[in-house]
Amino acid sequence: MRLEMxxxxxxxxxxxxxxxxxxxxLTLDVPDAANAGWxxxxxxxxxxxxxxxxxxxxxxxxxxxxxxxxxxxxxxxxARAVECAAYSESCLAFNHIAPALLTLPLLAAILRCAWLGGxxxxxxxRIWIRLFAVxxxxxxxxQLPYYNAGWLRxxxxxxxxxxxxxxxxxxxxxxxxxxxxxxxxxxxxxxxxLLRCLLISTAVAAALVAxxxxxxxxxxxxxxxxxxxxxxxxxxxxxPLYLQLPMIVAWFGGMLHLMCFESVAACALLGRLxxxxxxxxCMAIGLSAVFALALLRAPRAAAVERLAPYLYHALFAAAVMxxxxxxxxxxxxxS
Amino acid sequence: MRRVLILLILLILxxxxxxxxxxxxxxxxxxxxxxxxxAPAGGxxxxxxxxxxxxxxxxxxxxxxxxxxYLVLTASGDDYPQAMEHLQWAAARELNLxxxxxxxxxxxxxxxxxxxxxxxxxATTRHLYATAGFVVCEGxxxxxxxGQETLLGSHLSSDISAMFRHYAAHGFIPSxxxxxxxxxxxxxxxxxxxxxxxxxxGEQAAAAVIETDESALNAQTRTASSRQxxxxxxFRDGVCVGRLDGAETLCLNLLTRRVEAFGFEADGRAxxxxxxxxxxxxxxxxxxxxxIDVAVSLISEDxxxxxxxxxxxxxxxxxxxxxxxxxxxxxxxxxxxAAARFATLNxxxxxxxxxxxxxxxxxxxxxxxxxx
Numbered sequence: 183m184r185l186e187m188x189x190x191x192x193x194x195x196x197x198x199x200x201x202x203x204x205x206x207x208l209t210l211d212v213p214d215a216a217n218a219g220w221x222x223x224x225x226x227x228x229x230x231x232x233x234x235x236x237x238x239x240x241x242x243x244x245x246x247x248x249x250x251x252x253x254x255x256x257x258x259x260x261a262r263a264v265e266c267a268a269y270s271e272s273c274l275a276f277n278h279i280a281p282a283l284l285t286l287p288l289l290a291a292i293l294r295c296a297w298l299g300g301x302x303x304x305x306x307x308r309i310w311i312r313l314f315a316v317x318x319x320x321x322x323x324x325q326l327p328y329y330n331a332g333w334l335r336x337x338x339x340x341x342x343x344x345x346x347x348x349x350x351x352x353x354x355x356x357x358x359x360x361x362x363x364x365x366x367x368x369x370x371x372x373x374x375x376l377l378r379c380l381l382i383s384t385a386v387a388a389a390l391v392a393x394x395x396x397x398x399x400x401x402x403x404x405x406x407x408x409x410x411x412x413x414x415x416x417x418x419x420x421x422p423l424y425l426q427l428p429m430i431v432a433w434f435g436g437m438l439h440l441m442c443f444e445s446v447a448a449c450a451l452l453g454r455l456x457x458x459x460x461x462x463x464c465m466a467i468g469l470s471a472v473f474a475l476a477l478l479r480a481p482r483a484a485a486v487e488r489l490a491p492y493l494y495h496a497l498f499a500a501a502v503m504x505x506x507x508x509x510x511x512x513x514x515x516x517s
Numbered sequence: 518m519r520r521v522l523i524l525l526i527l528l529i530l531x532x533x534x535x536x537x538x539x540x541x542x543x544x545x546x547x548x549x550x551x552x553x554x555x556a557p558a559g560g561x562x563x564x565x566x567x568x569x570x571x572x573x574x575x576x577x578x579x580x581x582x583x584x585x586x587y588l589v590l591t592a593s594g595d596d597y598p599q600a601m602e603h604l605q606w607a608a609a610r611e612l613n614l615x616x617x618x619x620x621x622x623x624x625x626x627x628x629x630x631x632x633x634x635x636x637x638x639x640a641t642t643r644h645l646y647a648t649a650g651f652v653v654c655e656g657x658x659x660x661x662x663x664g665q666e667t668l669l670g671s672h673l674s675s676d677i678s679a680m681f682r683h684y685a686a687h688g689f690i691p692s693x694x695x696x697x698x699x700x701x702x703x704x705x706x707x708x709x710x711x712x713x714x715x716x717x718x719g720e721q722a723a724a725a726v727i728e729t730d731e732s733a734l735n736a737q738t739r740t741a742s743s744r745q746x747x748x749x750x751x752f753r754d755g756v757c758v759g760r761l762d763g764a765e766t767l768c769l770n771l772l773t774r775r776v777e778a779f780g781f782e783a784d785g786r787a788x789x790x791x792x793x794x795x796x797x798x799x800x801x802x803x804x805x806x807x808x809i810d811v812a813v814s815l816i817s818e819d820x821x822x823x824x825x826x827x828x829x830x831x832x833x834x835x836x837x838x839x840x841x842x843x844x845x846x847x848x849x850x851x852x853x854x855a856a857a858r859f860a861t862l863n864x865x866x867x868x869x870x871x872x873x874x875x876x877x878x879x880x881x882x883x884x885x886x887x888x889x
Contacts, residue, residue: 217862290526293526294526297522331853332706332850332852332854332857333706333853335854335857336856336857336859336864337860338860338861339861339862340861340863341862341863342861398696399700399701399705400705401700402703402704402705402862402866403702404703406703410641419647419648419696420647420648420697420700423615423646
């Protein structure tokens with residue numbers, strides 16, 4: 183098995199995974215921006231550029247050292263995605279199912295995906311991007327009469343503070359996933375290529391977040407639970423019942439790509455960090471960590487929740503420190 | 518070894534999907550209509566109408582059932598969760614609310630100050646999808662549901678959907694779903710509305726015009742059903758505070774969306790009109806006051822000078838706006854436009870649109886395009 187990816191496979195996987203991460207993050211994880219989530223996605227792109235540029239310009243030794251914070255972030259974020267997907271399954275299921283039973287099939291899918299290797303994941307991402315476009319087109323066409331553009335106003339939503347907070351979180355996901363894609367490529371992946379992937383993901387995610395915010399207004403009467411957010415997103419809205427199928431397929435397909443990319447990238451980065459470790463061992467250790475974190479619901483722990491907003495700060499600080507200690511300006515491809 | 522492992526994973530997957538306890542259709546009680554009332558002894562009473570499994574329409578092949586194709590079940594409890602629990606027991610099968618077409622609430626309950634809390638409870642009921650139409654009815658909703666006939670050869674679910682589509686296209690009812698009510702009570706935009714339902718009085722004569730109230734309608738029409746839907750229930754902060762009759766509802770619809778076809782009488786002449794596009798609404802701040810300009814564009818197939826009809830219709834539309842201002846409700850969707858004049862949701866909330874709307878300067882212009 184080969185966990186590393188070709189440049190094109192890494193790009194496709196990055197676009198598929200990052201689009202899902204931004205969408206699910208800004209609608210469920212960090213709804214701080216209220217109805218201005220789409221602005222937060224754009225702010226996240228701008229904020230993340232310096233960190234991504236810096237990661238791209240690091241020397242190989244520095245980039246190897248950066249693998250440690252990246253893989254820690256990836257393992258936690260993958261476990262968070264698994265937990266969120268399992269929770270959304272429980273919201274949709276007609277029967278009450280134990281959370282572990284809902285988590286296990288997802289973990290089996292990740293295991294199978296990692297077994298097939300990084301390039302297979304990239305190939306699947308290329309197919310998924312096309313399928314996703316078709317599904318979303320169906321959803322938009324049928325949903326068109328039910329969108330209310332007025333719910334995007336006032337344009338700044340919860341205010342500049344809220345948009346900035348959500349933007350920093352989005353920047354963290356951008357830096358984490360783009361930095362990981364740069365780290366697991368067989369060949370050097372250039373800043374321009376990463377920038378293109380970031381632009382595509384952000385544009386698609388911002389558009390989807392805006393469309394989602396046109397489906398239901400920002401709730402201001404009382405705090406909104408995660409169940410209500412998932413419920414109003416996937417089932418309990420003004421959309422016709424028959425739209426649930428394409429929406430749910432798009433949701434779970436996107437989440438599956440995110441989990442698989444993050445888990446495979448975590449394993450590949452472990453291999454970069456410890457070159458003597460065989461790919462099988464990297465996979466065993468990396469996936470075990472993700473599975474354990476997901477089954478223990480570690481990403482929902484209060485301490486992790488408190489630290490989560492500082493992902494971007496941590497990655498940026500690590501990149502700056504490594505630049506200072508180990509140097510940069512080398513190993514960056516022209517495009 | 519690799520193939521065995523793959524096979525093993527594939528075999529395990531179906532066992533891990535949570536589908537072990539299958540939900541067969543025969544084991545489900547699909548509620549199509551649900552009514553919510555205040556129970557006579559206090560608390561909440563729920564009434565549902567579910568299709569009888571195995572029943573076929575009399576005209577269909579292989580008829581296996583006899584009698585009513587639908588069952589009506591009622592359960593009550595001290596509060597909504599308890600009433601729902603009792604209903605689960607009464608249904609004798611897995612109660613499935615995912616195909617609910619209509620949610621009916623009695624006027625007394627809708628006017629109760631505790632109703633907004635009940636809206637939240639109903640909306641967060643698992644698998645009660647909020648696309649259901651929302652009706653406020655005269656009298657008890659349980660009685661209203663029991664008296665709802667199904668037309669020969671039609672299913673209640675498709676019958677209701679077709680009827681509401683037709684009524685909405687002609688502006689007889691607002692387009693109101695339970696999701697609209699739930700979202701509006703939880704957000705800071707315009708007030709929600711509900712459909713107004715009432716029982717037929719039984720005194721009928723053939724006529725085809727929509728009059729201003731249900732007594733006139735009952736006196737002049739003959740329909741297949743003893744349950745009628747015409748008009749709008751108005752809500753302020755999630756509590757029903759009044760209603761609009763058929764003619765006022767048409768005006769409300771003209772101010773909020775496209776109406777496919779309707780009739781209007783002015784200067785002793787009947788105009789057959791339709792709106793090609795939704796009305797154009799502009800909001801601007803004039804100090805603390807908001808100015809709303811609404812432009813309604815209509816099409817008439819009949820030639821003639823429409824200036825009299827334009828003025829009369831504009832007056833009728835403004836009367837409905839004034840009526841809503843008097844009730845301190847804003848069901849026109851102006852809030853979404855006015856909110857654009859504020860930078861953040863907090864500023865918009867502090868402005869308190871719902872209390873400021875009665876002071877707003879609303880101007881309506883109507884243009885009727887006629888053939889040359």
